Amino acid sequence: MRIIGGERGGRKIQPPAKMPNTRPTTDIAKGGLFNIIENNLDIPSLKTLDIFGGTGSISYELASRGATDMTIVEKDPSMAEFITKTAQLLDIPTLKVIRMDVFKYLQQCTEKFDFIFADPPYAMDAMYKLPGIIFEQQLLNPEGWLVIEHTRQNDFRDYSYYRSERSYGGTTFSIFINREELKR
Known part of the structure; x- marks a missing residue:
């Protein structure tokens, strides 16, 4: 898994080995989605919510492209902890993780x-x-x-x-x- 664009583009993220209920969005799909988003929305001004956050991949991509007001909701305790630790590693202090x-x-x-x-x-x-x-x-x-x-x-x-x-x-x-x- 990696961040594909923005200031953190190219950074690789190693997801947990066991993620029975999590399926990260593929790079091709994520690239297509962010092409649409960047051509229609001003990412740095967005207040975002990522539900069923999984690995946090979409929010890391948003942060890499300038978003600063982000919330992720993830029920699985191990995935919520992974998201929190990864946000710290990537220096994304404005990412709020809610385990619920x-x-x-x-x-x-x-x-x-x-x-x-x-x-x-x-x-x-x-x-x-x-x-x-x-x-x-x-x-x-x-x-x-x-x-x-x-x-x-x-x-x-x-x-x-x-x-x-x-x-x-x-x-x-x-x-x-x-x-x-x-x-x-």
Whole structure:
């Protein structure tokens, strides 16, 4: 696993050997996603939330490209500890790690974000609840983005605020934007 762009680009990160519930986003998929993000959003100004944080790869990439207000929610204690230690190694003091169930966190969260990234386990049925919960709880600022990583078998095209999707190999990103004309 490595950071692919920004000031920390090229830095390698050695994830734990045993990660039974974690699947890091591939470099190809991450590169494609960040090409979209950099062409549409001002990363240094974003307040970000990374749910189902896993290894923390997406937040490290955001930090490398200038983001300074980042939160990761990860339920697994060993992965949350890995994220915390890796953020220290990479000198990312502004990364806040919350060890908690994502759905509990979303229900009690009172903050608003500009960018939310969700990488739930691909087999999680509750994945389909994420857009509804995030928009009902009003967790995105106007024009804020929600990106959900999933497989091609998952389909979010009929959801409110859905904007587009991009696929890279077996990975698909569905993009939602908090924009009134996308509300259904």
